[in-house]
Amino acid sequence: MIDEIKDDAGTRMDKTLNALNAAFARIRTGRANPALLDTVSVEYFGTKVPVKQVASITVEEGRTLVVSPWEKSTLVDIERAIQGSDLGLTPTSNGEVIRLPLPPLTEENRRDLIRHARSEAEHARIAVRNIRRDAIHDVRELMNEKLATEDEAHQAERELQEITDNKVNSIDNELAIKEKDLLDF
Numbered sequence: 001m002i003d004e005i006k007d008d009a010g011t012r013m014d015k016t017l018n019a020l021n022a023a024f025a026r027i028r029t030g031r032a033n034p035a036l037l038d039t040v041s042v043e044y045f046g047t048k049v050p051v052k053q054v055a056s057i058t059v060e061e062g063r064t065l066v067v068s069p070w071e072k073s074t075l076v077d078i079e080r081a082i083q084g085s086d087l088g089l090t091p092t093s094n095g096e097v098i099r100l101p102l103p104p105l106t107e108e109n110r111r112d113l114i115r116h117a118r119s120e121a122e123h124a125r126i127a128v129r130n131i132r133r134d135a136i137h138d139v140r141e142l143m144n145e146k147l148a149t150e151d152e153a154h155q156a157e158r159e160l161q162e163i164t165d166n167k168v169n170s171i172d173n174e175l176a177i178k179e180k181d182l183l184d185f
Contacts (some may be wrong), residue, residue, distance in 0.1 A: 002139060002148055002156045009135035009160060013128050013167040020124040020171060024178045027113055027120075028087075032059040032102055036089075037067070042081040044074060051078055065100040072096065105182070113182050121175040125168055132164040 025035035034057040041048040051057065055069040055078060067082075069075050072095075079098055082091045091098045105113070136157050143153040 001142055002152060005135050005138045005142075006156060006159060006163065009131050010163055012131045013163065016124050016127045016131070017167060017170055017174070020120060020174060023120045024117060024174065027117055027178065027182075028102065028105070029113075029178075029181050032063055032065045032100075034059065034065065036065065036087060037082070040081050040085045040087070042074065042077050044077070051081065054078065060099070063102050065102070067091075067098040067100065068096070069098075110182050114179055117175060117178045117182070121171050124171050128164055128167045128171070132160050135160050 022035070022038075025033060026038060028036055034052070037051045037057055040051045042051055042054055044054050051067065054071070054074050055067045058066045058068070060066045067078060069078055075093060075095070075098065079091045079093050082089060082098070082100065089100045089102065091100050093099075139148065139153050139156045139160070142148040143150060148156075
């Protein structure tokens with residue numbers, strides 16, 4: 001039973017790390033990354049769908065995203081959705097594809113993006129610690145219900161703390177990589 005609690009906590013912490021990596025991918029670094037458009041939805045036959053479901057997104061020359069809609073009739077809708085998003089990008093269209101040039105980042109933009117990345121990392125740390133807290137609570141309930149001994153409970157708590165420390169270190173490493181990425185370009 002205790003092993004199941006630890007496995008569940010580890011799995012949930014891994015999902016938190018995956019969510020953090022997805023959030024970091026959406027933070028613009030000056031390099032074009034198709035993940036920047038993950039949050040943009042376009043109206044398609046009366047339903048809001050992500051842009052990547054109605055078009056292919058490729059990188060051109062490192063600093064430009066090219067959106068090629070599968071149906072030319074959606075070009076205008078995609079362009080409108082990108083303009084209405086909070087990305088701060090200005091799309092240009094030639095009637096067949098949409099080009100999104102990414103302007104170079106200013107020092108102020110870099111500081112704001114680093115601040116945002118640190119905020120995302122802190123949210124991930126908090127989520128990991130909350131998972132640890134919940135798992136320790138479950139272990140203590142097992143102990144109180146006499147389904148586990150005190151020694152087993154204390155050992156499980158130590159192991160949960162080790163798992164948590166490893167995940168927090170991973171979060172810190174990912175943050176350091178993202179900060180370096182933001183500062184280097």
